[in-house]
Amino acid sequence: MEKNKVISVECISKFYPTEVGLMRIFKKARLIRALKSVSFNVYEEEVFGILGPNGAGKTTLIKILATLVLADTGKTTMFGYDVKQNPYDIKNKIGIITGDERGFYWRLTGRENLMFFGTLSNLSKTELKKKIPYLLDFVKLTKSKDIMFKEYSSGMKTRLQLARALLTKPEMLLLDEPTKSLDIEGKEKFKQLLKEPILGKKPTVILATHSLEEAEAVCDRFMILKKGEKVIEGDIEDIRNFLKLSNHITISFSARNTDDLKLIIKDIKNIKSLTSIEEKIIKNTADLNIRYKENPVDFLTTLIAFCKNVEGCEVLSLNVNSKDLKEIMHLILDIKKV
Numbered sequence: 001m002e003k004n005k006v007i008s009v010e011c012i013s014k015f016y017p018t019e020v021g022l023m024r025i026f027k028k029a030r031l032i033r034a035l036k037s038v039s040f041n042v043y044e045e046e047v048f049g050i051l052g053p054n055g056a057g058k059t060t061l062i063k064i065l066a067t068l069v070l071a072d073t074g075k076t077t078m079f080g081y082d083v084k085q086n087p088y089d090i091k092n093k094i095g096i097i098t099g100d101e102r103g104f105y106w107r108l109t110g111r112e113n114l115m116f117f118g119t120l121s122n123l124s125k126t127e128l129k130k131k132i133p134y135l136l137d138f139v140k141l142t143k144s145k146d147i148m149f150k151e152y153s154s155g156m157k158t159r160l161q162l163a164r165a166l167l168t169k170p171e172m173l174l175l176d177e178p179t180k181s182l183d184i185e186g187k188e189k190f191k192q193l194l195k196e197p198i199l200g201k202k203p204t205v206i207l208a209t210h211s212l213e214e215a216e217a218v219c220d221r222f223m224i225l226k227k228g229e230k231v232i233e234g235d236i237e238d239i240r241n242f243l244k245l246s247n248h249i250t251i252s253f254s255a256r257n258t259d260d261l262k263l264i265i266k267d268i269k270n271i272k273s274l275t276s277i278e279e280k281i282i283k284n285t286a287d288l289n290i291r292y293k294e295n296p297v298d299f300l301t302t303l304i305a306f307c308k309n310v311e312g313c314e315v316l317s318l319n320v321n322s323k324d325l326k327e328i329m330h331l332i333l334d335i336k337k338v
Protein backbone atom coordinates (compact mmCIF):
# COMPACT_ATOMS: atom_id res chain seq x y z
CA MET A 1 0.00 0.00 0.00
CA GLU A 2 1.32 3.43 -0.92
CA LYS A 3 2.08 5.71 2.01
CA ASN A 4 0.41 9.11 2.42
CA LYS A 5 2.36 12.16 1.42
CA VAL A 6 2.62 14.33 4.56
CA ILE A 7 4.97 17.02 3.24
CA SER A 8 5.02 18.48 -0.23
CA VAL A 9 7.60 21.20 -0.85
CA GLU A 10 7.52 22.79 -4.29
CA CYS A 11 10.30 25.03 -5.44
CA ILE A 12 10.78 27.11 -2.29
CA SER A 13 13.38 29.87 -1.97
CA LYS A 14 14.29 31.97 1.04
CA PHE A 15 16.37 35.14 1.23
CA TYR A 16 17.48 36.89 4.44
CA PRO A 17 18.27 40.60 4.42
CA THR A 18 21.64 41.44 5.98
CA GLU A 19 23.43 44.71 6.50
CA VAL A 20 27.16 44.50 5.95
CA GLY A 21 29.97 47.09 5.95
CA LEU A 22 28.99 50.37 4.32
CA MET A 23 25.50 49.03 3.70
CA ARG A 24 24.96 49.14 7.46
CA ILE A 25 25.73 52.88 7.48
CA PHE A 26 23.36 53.56 4.58
CA LYS A 27 20.82 51.16 6.07
CA LYS A 28 20.72 49.17 2.86
CA ALA A 29 20.18 45.46 3.10
CA ARG A 30 21.84 42.87 0.92
CA LEU A 31 19.93 39.64 0.41
CA ILE A 32 21.53 36.37 1.44
CA ARG A 33 20.12 33.33 -0.27
CA ALA A 34 19.44 30.54 2.24
CA LEU A 35 17.37 28.26 -0.04
CA LYS A 36 17.00 28.14 -3.80
CA SER A 37 14.20 26.29 -5.62
CA VAL A 38 14.13 23.32 -3.23
CA SER A 39 11.47 20.63 -3.83
CA PHE A 40 10.88 17.28 -2.10
CA ASN A 41 8.15 15.07 -0.64
CA VAL A 42 8.03 13.17 2.63
CA TYR A 43 5.74 10.23 3.31
CA GLU A 44 3.97 9.13 6.50
CA GLU A 45 6.19 7.41 9.12
CA GLU A 46 9.33 8.07 7.11
CA VAL A 47 12.57 9.23 8.78
CA PHE A 48 13.74 11.84 6.30
CA GLY A 49 17.18 13.46 6.64
CA ILE A 50 18.21 16.96 5.58
CA LEU A 51 21.94 16.76 5.21
CA GLY A 52 24.50 19.43 4.43
CA PRO A 53 27.50 21.39 5.69
CA ASN A 54 27.33 24.63 7.72
CA GLY A 55 25.19 27.28 6.03
CA ALA A 56 23.54 24.79 3.64
CA GLY A 57 20.04 25.90 4.67
CA LYS A 58 19.02 23.01 6.98
CA THR A 59 17.81 25.15 9.89
CA THR A 60 15.99 27.51 7.53
CA LEU A 61 14.14 24.55 6.01
CA ILE A 62 13.25 23.12 9.45
CA LYS A 63 11.95 26.57 10.49
CA ILE A 64 9.80 26.76 7.34
CA LEU A 65 8.34 23.32 8.10
CA ALA A 66 7.77 24.40 11.72
CA THR A 67 5.83 27.42 10.34
CA LEU A 68 8.24 29.74 12.18
CA VAL A 69 9.67 31.29 8.99
CA LEU A 70 7.91 31.88 5.66
CA ALA A 71 9.54 31.05 2.34
CA ASP A 72 9.69 33.91 -0.16
CA THR A 73 8.56 31.83 -3.10
CA GLY A 74 7.18 28.36 -3.71
CA LYS A 75 4.56 26.27 -1.94
CA THR A 76 4.77 24.06 1.15
CA THR A 77 1.91 21.80 2.13
CA MET A 78 1.93 19.70 5.32
CA PHE A 79 -0.83 17.22 6.20
CA GLY A 80 -2.74 18.80 3.30
CA TYR A 81 -2.57 22.30 4.87
CA ASP A 82 -0.72 25.22 3.31
CA VAL A 83 1.95 26.54 5.75
CA LYS A 84 1.05 30.14 4.93
CA GLN A 85 -2.72 29.79 5.26
CA ASN A 86 -3.14 27.21 8.03
CA PRO A 87 -0.06 27.35 10.30
CA TYR A 88 -2.07 26.53 13.45
CA ASP A 89 -3.48 23.30 12.01
CA ILE A 90 0.10 22.26 11.30
CA LYS A 91 1.57 23.41 14.65
CA ASN A 92 -0.82 21.10 16.51
CA LYS A 93 0.61 18.10 14.72
CA ILE A 94 4.34 18.72 15.14
CA GLY A 95 6.99 18.49 17.86
CA ILE A 96 10.30 20.33 17.48
CA ILE A 97 13.84 19.98 18.79
CA THR A 98 16.00 22.94 17.87
CA GLY A 99 19.07 22.25 20.00
CA ASP A 100 18.22 25.53 21.74
CA GLU A 101 17.68 24.91 25.45
CA ARG A 102 16.62 28.45 26.37
CA GLY A 103 12.91 27.57 26.33
CA PHE A 104 13.18 25.59 29.59
CA TYR A 105 12.89 26.87 33.16
CA TRP A 106 16.31 26.40 34.67
CA ARG A 107 15.13 26.32 38.29
CA LEU A 108 12.44 23.73 37.67
CA THR A 109 13.24 20.04 37.60
CA GLY A 110 12.96 18.00 34.41
CA ARG A 111 9.60 16.60 35.53
CA GLU A 112 8.28 20.02 36.56
CA ASN A 113 9.27 21.48 33.20
CA LEU A 114 7.28 18.76 31.43
CA MET A 115 4.28 19.40 33.73
CA PHE A 116 4.49 23.12 32.90
CA PHE A 117 4.71 22.69 29.12
CA GLY A 118 2.05 19.95 29.16
CA THR A 119 -0.37 22.26 30.99
CA LEU A 120 0.41 25.02 28.46
CA SER A 121 -0.57 22.58 25.72
CA ASN A 122 -3.95 22.04 27.42
CA LEU A 123 -3.23 18.49 28.59
CA SER A 124 -5.16 17.49 31.72
CA LYS A 125 -3.38 16.74 35.03
CA THR A 126 -4.58 13.12 34.92
CA GLU A 127 -3.23 12.71 31.42
CA LEU A 128 0.11 14.30 32.35
CA LYS A 129 0.52 12.08 35.41
CA LYS A 130 0.32 9.06 33.12
CA LYS A 131 2.29 10.46 30.22
CA ILE A 132 5.24 12.15 31.95
CA PRO A 133 6.64 9.04 33.74
CA TYR A 134 6.33 7.17 30.42
CA LEU A 135 8.21 9.86 28.50
CA LEU A 136 10.87 10.29 31.20
CA ASP A 137 11.46 6.58 31.02
CA PHE A 138 11.50 6.70 27.21
CA VAL A 139 14.24 9.36 27.15
CA LYS A 140 16.07 7.62 30.02
CA LEU A 141 15.67 10.49 32.50
CA THR A 142 13.64 8.76 35.21
CA LYS A 143 16.57 8.77 37.63
CA SER A 144 17.24 12.48 37.02
CA LYS A 145 13.62 13.64 36.93
CA ASP A 146 13.88 15.60 40.20
CA ILE A 147 17.13 17.38 39.38
CA MET A 148 16.91 21.06 38.42
CA PHE A 149 17.19 21.65 34.66
CA LYS A 150 20.24 23.91 35.14
CA GLU A 151 22.12 20.91 36.53
CA TYR A 152 21.37 18.71 33.52
CA SER A 153 24.22 17.87 31.13
CA SER A 154 23.80 18.93 27.48
CA GLY A 155 22.78 15.40 26.52
CA MET A 156 20.13 15.30 29.28
CA LYS A 157 18.81 18.68 28.12
CA THR A 158 18.48 17.39 24.56
CA ARG A 159 16.66 14.29 25.74
CA LEU A 160 14.27 16.43 27.84
CA GLN A 161 13.59 18.46 24.67
CA LEU A 162 12.61 15.23 22.96
CA ALA A 163 10.27 14.35 25.86
CA ARG A 164 8.73 17.83 25.64
CA ALA A 165 8.30 17.50 21.87
CA LEU A 166 6.51 14.18 22.41
CA LEU A 167 4.08 15.44 25.08
CA THR A 168 1.37 16.29 22.59
CA LYS A 169 1.78 13.00 20.71
CA PRO A 170 2.90 14.72 17.52
CA GLU A 171 2.37 13.18 14.11
CA MET A 172 5.68 14.65 13.02
CA LEU A 173 8.98 15.44 14.74
CA LEU A 174 11.23 18.18 13.36
CA LEU A 175 14.74 17.69 14.73
CA ASP A 176 17.50 20.22 14.04
CA GLU A 177 20.85 18.57 14.83
CA PRO A 178 19.45 16.84 17.92
CA THR A 179 22.65 14.92 18.63
CA LYS A 180 24.99 17.91 18.36
CA SER A 181 25.82 17.98 22.06
CA LEU A 182 25.61 14.24 22.73
CA ASP A 183 28.60 12.00 23.35
CA ILE A 184 29.06 8.76 21.39
CA GLU A 185 26.88 6.77 23.79
CA GLY A 186 24.23 9.51 23.76
CA LYS A 187 24.22 9.55 19.95
CA GLU A 188 23.72 5.78 19.92
CA LYS A 189 20.86 6.00 22.45
CA PHE A 190 19.20 8.74 20.44
CA LYS A 191 19.39 6.69 17.25
CA GLN A 192 17.69 3.81 19.09
CA LEU A 193 14.96 6.12 20.40
CA LEU A 194 14.14 7.25 16.86
CA LYS A 195 13.59 3.68 15.80
CA GLU A 196 11.10 2.87 18.56
CA PRO A 197 7.38 3.43 18.15
CA ILE A 198 6.47 6.30 20.44
CA LEU A 199 3.25 6.13 22.46
CA GLY A 200 2.04 3.39 20.17
CA LYS A 201 2.54 5.26 16.89
CA LYS A 202 5.58 6.02 14.82
CA PRO A 203 5.74 9.70 13.91
CA THR A 204 7.21 10.99 10.68
CA VAL A 205 10.67 12.37 11.52
CA ILE A 206 12.56 15.13 9.73
CA LEU A 207 16.16 15.17 10.89
CA ALA A 208 18.61 17.93 9.98
CA THR A 209 22.20 16.82 10.41
CA HIS A 210 25.62 17.34 8.93
CA SER A 211 26.62 13.75 9.63
CA LEU A 212 26.19 11.31 6.74
CA GLU A 213 26.83 8.42 9.15
CA GLU A 214 23.91 9.55 11.31
CA ALA A 215 21.66 10.02 8.28
CA GLU A 216 22.58 6.57 7.00
CA ALA A 217 21.98 4.97 10.41
CA VAL A 218 18.51 6.37 11.05
CA CYS A 219 17.03 7.81 7.85
CA ASP A 220 14.95 5.90 5.31
CA ARG A 221 15.76 8.58 2.74
CA PHE A 222 17.59 11.85 2.78
CA MET A 223 18.30 14.94 0.79
CA ILE A 224 21.63 16.72 0.55
CA LEU A 225 21.70 20.52 0.46
CA LYS A 226 24.63 22.62 -0.60
CA LYS A 227 24.51 26.42 -0.42
CA GLY A 228 20.72 26.30 -0.32
CA GLU A 229 20.32 24.02 -3.34
CA LYS A 230 19.30 20.38 -3.41
CA VAL A 231 22.15 18.23 -4.70
CA ILE A 232 20.44 14.85 -4.48
CA GLU A 233 17.57 13.02 -2.76
CA GLY A 234 17.30 9.29 -2.12
CA ASP A 235 18.68 6.50 0.05
CA ILE A 236 22.38 5.66 0.42
CA GLU A 237 22.16 3.22 -2.49
CA ASP A 238 20.73 5.93 -4.78
CA ILE A 239 23.59 8.17 -3.78
CA ARG A 240 26.19 5.52 -4.49
CA ASN A 241 24.56 4.86 -7.86
CA PHE A 242 24.34 8.56 -8.60
CA LEU A 243 28.06 8.86 -8.06
CA LYS A 244 28.61 5.56 -9.85
CA LEU A 245 30.48 4.32 -6.84
CA SER A 246 30.81 0.64 -6.44
CA ASN A 247 32.44 -1.44 -3.80
CA HIS A 248 35.71 -3.08 -4.62
CA ILE A 249 37.13 -6.46 -3.56
CA THR A 250 40.37 -8.17 -4.46
CA ILE A 251 40.48 -11.87 -3.66
CA SER A 252 43.11 -14.47 -4.24
CA PHE A 253 42.33 -18.19 -3.90
CA SER A 254 43.78 -21.54 -4.87
CA ALA A 255 42.07 -24.78 -5.93
CA ARG A 256 43.09 -28.31 -6.84
CA ASN A 257 43.25 -27.44 -10.55
CA THR A 258 42.42 -24.79 -13.16
CA ASP A 259 39.02 -26.35 -13.92
CA ASP A 260 37.94 -25.92 -10.31
CA LEU A 261 39.13 -22.30 -10.36
CA LYS A 262 37.11 -21.63 -13.53
CA LEU A 263 34.04 -23.23 -11.95
CA ILE A 264 34.22 -20.85 -8.98
CA ILE A 265 34.81 -17.83 -11.24
CA LYS A 266 31.79 -18.79 -13.38
CA ASP A 267 29.60 -18.78 -10.22
CA ILE A 268 31.01 -15.42 -9.12
CA LYS A 269 30.27 -13.91 -12.55
CA ASN A 270 26.61 -14.85 -12.06
CA ILE A 271 26.22 -12.77 -8.88
CA LYS A 272 23.60 -10.16 -9.82
CA SER A 273 25.23 -7.18 -8.14
CA LEU A 274 28.62 -7.74 -9.77
CA THR A 275 29.52 -4.84 -12.08
CA SER A 276 32.98 -5.84 -13.31
CA ILE A 277 35.57 -8.57 -12.82
CA GLU A 278 39.21 -8.90 -13.89
CA GLU A 279 40.79 -12.32 -13.50
CA LYS A 280 44.33 -13.62 -13.57
CA ILE A 281 44.91 -17.37 -13.31
CA ILE A 282 48.39 -18.68 -12.69
CA LYS A 283 48.61 -22.46 -12.30
CA ASN A 284 46.15 -23.32 -9.52
CA THR A 285 45.81 -19.78 -8.13
CA ALA A 286 43.34 -17.08 -9.21
CA ASP A 287 43.57 -13.35 -8.48
CA LEU A 288 40.28 -11.48 -8.96
CA ASN A 289 39.61 -7.79 -9.00
CA ILE A 290 35.86 -7.34 -8.48
CA ARG A 291 33.48 -4.38 -8.41
CA TYR A 292 29.92 -4.75 -7.21
CA LYS A 293 27.05 -2.58 -6.06
CA GLU A 294 25.55 -4.05 -2.93
CA ASN A 295 25.97 -4.38 0.77
CA PRO A 296 29.55 -5.70 1.32
CA VAL A 297 28.40 -8.28 3.90
CA ASP A 298 25.86 -9.86 1.49
CA PHE A 299 28.35 -9.88 -1.37
CA LEU A 300 31.17 -11.37 0.70
CA THR A 301 28.93 -14.06 2.16
CA THR A 302 27.97 -15.21 -1.35
CA LEU A 303 31.55 -15.02 -2.58
CA ILE A 304 32.94 -17.09 0.28
CA ALA A 305 30.10 -19.62 -0.07
CA PHE A 306 31.07 -20.21 -3.71
CA CYS A 307 34.70 -20.84 -2.72
CA LYS A 308 33.68 -23.22 0.07
CA ASN A 309 31.43 -25.14 -2.34
CA VAL A 310 34.43 -26.50 -4.19
CA GLU A 311 36.54 -29.02 -2.32
CA GLY A 312 40.18 -28.07 -1.92
CA CYS A 313 39.58 -24.34 -2.53
CA GLU A 314 41.46 -22.08 -0.16
CA VAL A 315 41.14 -18.29 0.15
CA LEU A 316 44.69 -16.87 0.29
CA SER A 317 43.89 -13.18 0.67
CA LEU A 318 40.90 -10.88 0.69
CA ASN A 319 40.81 -7.09 0.55
CA VAL A 320 37.62 -5.05 0.81
CA ASN A 321 37.55 -1.35 -0.09
CA SER A 322 34.16 0.22 0.11
CA LYS A 323 34.05 3.98 -0.22
CA ASP A 324 34.10 5.63 3.14
CA LEU A 325 30.98 7.68 3.87
CA LYS A 326 33.01 10.82 4.48
CA GLU A 327 34.58 10.37 1.08
CA ILE A 328 31.12 10.10 -0.50
CA MET A 329 30.03 13.32 1.20
CA HIS A 330 33.13 15.00 -0.12
CA LEU A 331 32.43 13.83 -3.64
CA ILE A 332 28.82 14.98 -3.43
CA LEU A 333 29.63 18.40 -2.15
CA ASP A 334 32.21 18.98 -4.86
CA ILE A 335 29.58 18.44 -7.51
CA LYS A 336 28.74 21.83 -8.96
CA LYS A 337 25.60 21.07 -10.92
CA VAL A 338 23.29 18.08 -11.13
Ligand SMILES: Nc1ncnc2c1ncn2[C@@H]1O[C@H](COP(=O)(O)OP(=O)(O)OP(=O)(O)O)[C@@H](O)[C@H]1O
Binding pocket: 016, 017, 018, 032, 033, 034, 052, 053, 054, 055, 056, 057, 058, 059, 060, 061, 210
Ligand atom coordinates in the same frame (compact mmCIF):
# COMPACT_ATOMS: atom_id res chain seq x y z
N1 LIG B 1 18.32 35.19 10.52
C1 LIG B 1 19.21 35.21 9.53
N2 LIG B 1 19.63 36.39 9.01
C2 LIG B 1 20.52 36.44 7.99
N3 LIG B 1 21.05 35.34 7.40
C3 LIG B 1 20.68 34.15 7.88
C4 LIG B 1 19.76 34.02 8.97
N4 LIG B 1 19.59 32.69 9.23
C5 LIG B 1 20.39 32.02 8.36
N5 LIG B 1 21.03 32.90 7.55
C6 LIG B 1 21.95 32.54 6.44
O1 LIG B 1 21.28 31.62 5.61
C7 LIG B 1 22.16 30.57 5.19
C8 LIG B 1 21.59 29.22 5.64
O2 LIG B 1 21.62 29.18 7.06
P1 LIG B 1 21.06 27.96 7.90
O3 LIG B 1 21.16 28.34 9.34
O4 LIG B 1 19.71 27.59 7.39
O5 LIG B 1 22.09 26.80 7.53
P2 LIG B 1 22.40 25.43 8.28
O6 LIG B 1 22.51 24.41 7.19
O7 LIG B 1 21.42 25.19 9.35
O8 LIG B 1 23.84 25.68 8.89
P3 LIG B 1 24.51 25.05 10.23
O9 LIG B 1 24.99 23.68 9.87
O10 LIG B 1 25.65 25.99 10.51
O11 LIG B 1 23.48 25.05 11.32
C9 LIG B 1 23.52 30.91 5.77
O12 LIG B 1 24.24 31.61 4.79
C10 LIG B 1 23.21 31.82 6.94
O13 LIG B 1 24.24 32.74 7.17
Ligand SMILES: [Mg+2]
Binding pocket: 058, 059, 060, 176
Ligand atom coordinates in the same frame (compact mmCIF):
# COMPACT_ATOMS: atom_id res chain seq x y z
MG1 LIG C 1 21.56 24.82 11.41
